[in-house]
Amino acid sequence: MATSDDTAVTGKPSDVFESPSKPLLLSTYIDDFHHHSPPPSESDPSSSSHYPTTITYNYHSSRSVKDLPILILFLLFAISTFAFGIFASVNRNPNSPSSVSAFVYDIRTDSCIKDGTSSVTGDARVLFLNLLRSDSGYILKNLILTVVVTLILSIPLSVFVLFSLKHYAKQLVYISLPFFILVPIFIDLYWFVACTVNSTCSEKFPLGYRIIVLVFVLVVIGMIVWIFMLNWSRVELTVRIIRVSADALSNNLGLFGVLPVMILGLLAYFVPIVVFLVFARLNGEIVPTEKYGKVFCEWKQDSWVPAYYALAILTMLWSAAAMVEAQVYVISGTIAQWYFSKEDSRVKRSIRSSLRNAFGPSSGTICFSGLLIGIVRIVRGAVDTAANEDASGMVNVVLRCCVNALLSAFEFLNKFTINFAAITGEAYCASARLSYELLRRNLLSAVVVEIVSTRLLAAIIFVLSAVYAIVVCVILKAATDLGVDSYFVAVVAFVVVLVILGLLVHVLDNVIDTVYICYAVDRDKGEVCKADVHEIYVHLPISRNHNPSYLNARTPLLV
Incomplete structure (x- = not known):
């Protein structure tokens, strides 16, 4: 497979455009690129030694291990968390801190002894059964049923959105944008009228407060409209970029099975750590303490428990962040193999090789x-x-500005690092430097990969989620006796759909970034692996303030 894949990235631009069916625009752009763009060594001879001879997808099954010290440090954190967690589970006290009230001080033994038994478990069971029999239980049953049905329907809904973006992205965007404005206005006006008619709501929220909320929401909607109007020249280009990313993702649908499994794996990894944290809380003893001349019994926690809590929480945070980066790595590696493959050919085992590299050589x-x-x-x-606290003074303001500037600079340099590492197999620092230099050499910007696309996709999924919530609310009103509580269940359904479709948008954003860096690699080598991508990405602006000439030029692009 490596041999056939390697040949996919060695084609020349002339080979790609030999067919007369290829558009003239892109071939003209390639010729102009070859005549006017000097090789990297000529444009920047001082730094040519820092670059690899060729930047392309590394198909070698035996990539070298990178960033090994960081991987060892992570494993030490994880092993220590589990080791001390097992010790905490074995060494726990059978008497929990909540049972202190059942102990009394014994003056003869100078210790605390149990005075009686507690029936908390039985009381809890009775309370749970009463909850299920009450009105709250009826609401809970309908809520659980709605969430389950929503989770089942989210799979075909996500596939529908993906293929709609692939074939009808322009229509979907133009249909969703008005609803993105009209739906919030309708909800705002409906809430205002409903609260005015309802006596209870009108008593809790006087007319003045209702008017303030109404006007505030309308102002926010107006600002959103203003933002879209400012970026309207990029909407058409962004639609094409979304279509390309949806096409790339539709050719790698296996990612929809792998990414949720990675999330479930992370949750399964968190379960024992959470259990260990619960057991760590039980490491201590009930000891007598004198207060105000009287002796009481209280729980004294072991001194090492807070340190273990800090270790376990840091491990969980690090693991969660690493899993997010691993997902980006798998997406990037899979899409890059699709990009550098021959046209009309299907790459085999691309997801498997990306997973192997992510949890193997590139795990560090x-x-x-x-x-x-x-x-x-x-x-x-x-x-x-x-910043939210009362921390005034010039020193605090300057310090916050410096910290925010450093964090923004890091996020700028980190944007394409994992994408580049997934393609080349380089270490983190080398990937950060080389990806930045790659974009700089080719006059591309790391900050203009169409942030408009994220806003448009967010508008689409917001509208779809709102429509789904309205349908759920209508069904609940007609088929159940929830009454006003049906709005609460509909809101929960809205949030569930929004989160699931938000994951789809997250994947599409990473696909856009990966295709962008692959396009930069093509441009750097003077090759064209995906002609339709070049026809679209060549119109990207070179800075935030530069408007693309996509609409003004009216050049025929590949549809």
Whole structure:
């Protein structure tokens, strides 16, 4: 397979455009690219030694292990978490902190002894049965049924959205945009009228507050409309980019099976850690304590338990961030193999090879990226928390600005690092440097990979989720006796669909980034592996403030 795949990236531009059916626009662009773009060594001779001779997908099954020290550090964290967790489970006290009230101080033994038994378990069982028999139980049953049906329907709904974006992206975007404005306006006006008519709601929310909420939502909607109007020149180009990414993802539908399994694997990995945290809380003893001249019994926790809590939580955060980066790696590796393959040919075992590389040679790189991402998010959260507190003064303001600037610079450099590592198998630092230099050499920007696409996709899934929630609400109103509680169940259904379709948007965003970096590799080598991608991505702006000439040029692009 390696031999056949390697030949896929050695084709010349002339071979690609030998067919008379190919558009003239792209062949003209390639000729212009060859005549006016010097090779990397001529354009930047001082740094040519830092670049590999060729940048393309590394098909070798035996990639070298990268960032091994970080992988060892991660394994030490994980092994220590499980080792101390097992010790906490074995060494736990059968008497929990909640049972302190059942102990009394014995002056003869100078210790706390149990005074009686507690019937908490039986009381809890009775309370649970009463809950199921009450009105809350009826709401809970309908809520669980709605969530289960929503999860089942989310699979065909996601496939429908994907293939709609592939074949009817323009129509779907133009249909969704008005609804993205009209649905919030309708909900806002409906809430205002319903709350005004309802006496209970009108008493809790006076007319002045209702008007403030109504106007505030309308102002937010107006700002969203203004943002779309400012970026309207990029909408047509963004639609084509979304269509390309949907086409790439539809050719690798196996990702929809692998990515949820990776999430479930992470949850299965978290389950014993959570159990260990519960058992760690039970490591201690009930001891007598003198307060105000009287002796009481209280729970004294072992001194090592807080340290274990910190270790376990850090391990979970690092693992979650690393799993997110692993998903990006698998997506990038799979899409890159599709991109560099021959046209009309299907790459075999692309997902399997990406998984093997992600959890094999590049596992240290993924752990390194997850560690840095986790640190950045923790620091940003701390900075935001400090900003919300009453921390005035010029020093605090300057310090927050410096920290935010450093975090933004890291996010800028990190944007395509994992994508590049999945393609080449390089270490994290080398991938960050080489991906930045690759884009710089080819006059491409790391910040303009159409952030409009994310907004458009967010608008589409918001509209679809809102429509689904409205349908659920109508069905519940007609088929059940939930009454006002049907709105709550519909909101939960809206959130579930929004989260699931949000995962689809997350995957599409990573596909767009991967195709962009693959396009940069093609451009750097002067080759064309996917002609339709080049026809679209050549119109991307070179900076945030540069508007693409897509609409003005009116050049015929490949549909």
